[in-house]
Amino acid sequence: MSDTDKQQFHVTRLYHPSHHVIDLREAEAWFERVFGRQSRSIAEMTRNAPASEGYPTDYSIFTPISDVLFDTIDPKRYVLNGIQQYESVDSPTLKGFGWYVDGIADAYQRLKQLGIGMVGQLGEAAEGDDPPSAPGSPMPIFFTVPEDAGLRYEFLPQIPFPLDHRLSPGWELPPVSEDDPLVIERCSHHTILTDRPDRALRVMVDGLGGTIFHEGRNEVLSATSTYVHLADAVFEYAVPDADTQAYTDWAVNAPNDTYHSITWKVRDLEQVARHLKEQGVGIRTHTSEVVITEPETSLGIPWGFTTALTTGDPRHAG
Known part of the structure; x- marks a missing residue:
């Protein structure tokens, strides 16, 4: 990649790992007991503003762990347009991760130039000149196809996201908390x-x-x-x-x-x-x-x- 290509977009931060589980309450209790961390539900995002019509609000919890925002999902609850978007799991498993990107349209074009297959949030093939957007929203968001990339990687712009502790003004990597059982x-x-x-x-x-x-x-x-x-x-x-x-x-x-x-x-x-x-x-x-x-x-x-x-x-x- 040339220096010019690199300057067209900037990957700013790891968004979150995605973890698929059978029981969100069990996962939440485990993180509190073992990591000493409190989790927050995706439902908090809709307290002051309603979700897009038909968008679920009970499928995910977010757990802040130092410089990582950890996302835990119950696939059975993630239903869009009447279709469960992720396969159910028999046991908890890590699935993938993604990034916040500044200049996301240029990142999409770069991956497309490399022949990397991509899809939108509903699994539709991303074949146009512009990246697909979220259902009911103009926000661009897309995912790589595992056959071409190895994993399903996610890309989206750095949007205001109250559940992401690292987006607070002036946030820096914190010192070890004396209350952290895993230091x-x-x-x-x-x-x-x-x-x-x-x-x-x-x-x-x-x-x-x-x-x-x-x-x-x-x-x-x-x-x-x-x-x-x-x-x-x-x-x-x-x-x-x-x-x-x-x-x-x-x-x-x-x-x-x-x-x-x-x-x-x-x-x-x-x-x-x-x-x-x-x-x-x-x-x-x-x-x-x-x-x-x-x-x-x-x-x-x-x-x-x-x-x-x-x-x-x-x-x-x-």
């Missing part, structure tokens, strides 16, 4: 399992202007990983070895990629391990450098906790 400093990285890192990097680097800053082995996952910095976040694209747990986790969505986990940088790893055990959360891995939870006891996610960011992470100074 989280910030998000370290998001891990995506893939057998085609070239496909993902075509979107992340060639399309969106992300930067590869580290490549190497992830011995905990038994995978070969490429780390990309984009906007305010880091993404690990990991190719797992055969006959490993990570390979099995990837194969669930093969030939597409799998959004596997989120790893947090924390102040005290032993405090994290103690708290997780006290809350009945199983631990899959516990070394001097990392703790990883058992998904079966942690909303389907192998959450990671570490005391060090990835080598070369450009946010080290931040």
